[in-house]
Amino acid sequence: MDFGYKTYEEIIRVNNLIGMANNLTPPSFSKSKKYIFIGCGSSYNAGLILSEILKKQGIFAEAASSGEVLLENTADEIARKFDVAFLLSRTGTTTETLKVAEMLKGKIESIGITCEKDSPLSALCDMNYELDFAHEESVVMTSSFSAILRLFLNGIERYPISPDEYLESYDSLLSEELLKEKSHFVFLGCQERYYVAKESALKVEEMSLDHTEFYETLEYRHGPIALLSPHAHVVIFSKYREPHKLETDLANDIVSRGGSVHILNAMTDRPEFEVQFLTLYGQLLGYKRAILKGLNPDKPKGLSKSVILDN
Template identity: 35%
Template sequence: MLGPNKGVQSFATLAEILSQPEIWRQCLSELESSGAIREILDEAKSRTEWTFIGCGSSFYLAEAAAASWTMMTGQRARAVPASEILLFPGMSVRAAENAQAVVISRSGRTSEAVKAAQVLSQEHRLPTLGVTCAADSQLEEACDRTIRLLAADEKSMVMTRSFSSMLLALQVLAGEKSGKTEIASSLGRLADHFAGRVRALSAQVEEFVSEHSFADYVFLGQGPFHSLAREASLKITEMSCSYSQAFHTLEFRHGPKAVVNPATCLTFFLSEAGLQAESEVRAEMHHLGGLTIAICNRANDAIRRSSDFIFELGFDGPELATLAPFIVPGQLLALFTGVKKNLNPDEPKNLSRVVILD
């Protein structure tokens, strides 16, 4: 619960959310100057089946990274929770000569992630790449190579800038692998573009939350945006203890729409490739009485007519570059909803910053 003098601007979580464009710039600059991406790919030239592994937010990040990898490189990639590596290795481990494992953990100390890296390396002889925001971590010790994004680490419990920054790093890796070196420069332009918008977005989301109260939340996305829906759903559960679900957008018609009523907030992560079909679902849910949030690169007239809140990025660049900024409205919605419920987003109920098992 919040103390009597706790103002929203004093929360570390909000500061970390708002810092993301600058942190992206730092991380991208460090990746370029270190030469780490090129060194990793030189060692992985023959590896064409990539598995991205994580727990919680890092698993949803793994899903976004796997989707980005396949779409950029044309190679097969998938995401697997670390627990599946440990409990069902026969289903989840591909011990092929051309396989590469990427294990993601903000702290580098998450027990399941570290153990998964050890199992993959020692028992299955798979090359492992760790991605973390910590220095000299157990994950780094367990992996053959590690990408460290120290600037993206956080004081708060929930992952915000670490999620988006590690995603950008893996997109740079995929862009370099595909030979599309312009990806890194487009992500740099993205950071500059979003820097001028993030504080206005924060104020807009805070106002929206102050004017509405909801009983439940639904987050919807297709393709690479489905992982964002899952991550945003987790954020509002963590920071506001609200009931939330995530679905593929068009799948929501097939039963789940029964829950829609005026106390339902539906957030749509709208893709450019599927905009028409996804917008039809959004309009249908609006007609059923739900309040709709549209997160998109560019809104058309139909979106403007039947959305209660719109975040329009307006970025001229590859669509996959929009993933990182698209998650930010969901982070802000979660934070301000928690504050409205007199909860402390820096100290969510029942959570610890790192899940360490005996």
């Protein structure tokens, strides 16, 4: 396995990024305010995950894609409904998010989240978190995703959790046999882990160009399982320390139909805080499959680091 690519270096440096994110003063949240996360791609997925976790804390939070805001022209509605808008863009140059920031400017408190200094997004927002230490050379967003989640989760509680055990576990699970035999990957989860599944599917799709899907865990039985074949591998993101009986039943069903499955159980008693590291599985899988297929994970075919559109 060739690990001489920027993408791999940027995945495994996650512990260093977490340490630097811990040095920042995180956003604070109030139950008297309403929050919305806005972004595209992985940034949107981060917002979806965070909004689910904040809801569990009794805080009003939602997420929207920048594209949806533009298509539905909902900027004024957002300004009326919410108190604070978090605008996420790794590069700070994503056209759709910049347009939304322009539309919201002066109407709602806006906070930009980027991994670059002095980006166009920062110029449009009232306040900014510029995680330039999480800058990535490669096209696909990897460990910076964990750093952004850690920043916000610290605003809820500074829960001490490290990525090392997750990296080690996932690396051992992704055997050469699995990588060679499987080409169809399905990710399952509920609540915030459903959006972890969404982000994981995206990572594999971006890096290795393999066929991926994501669903709520038990919804997989209701139609999608018909596509299961010996080439399919299913990943269940469980919030339980031990597999739930229904997850085990589903896993047995998958194996009986010729597929393979990993149930990724919670490693702590605070499973909501684990979301910052669960996507490492998909990142490693996408990277290793790309190398196996002779693809360049640093510069996947048809993708760019930031989607910049003509006005």
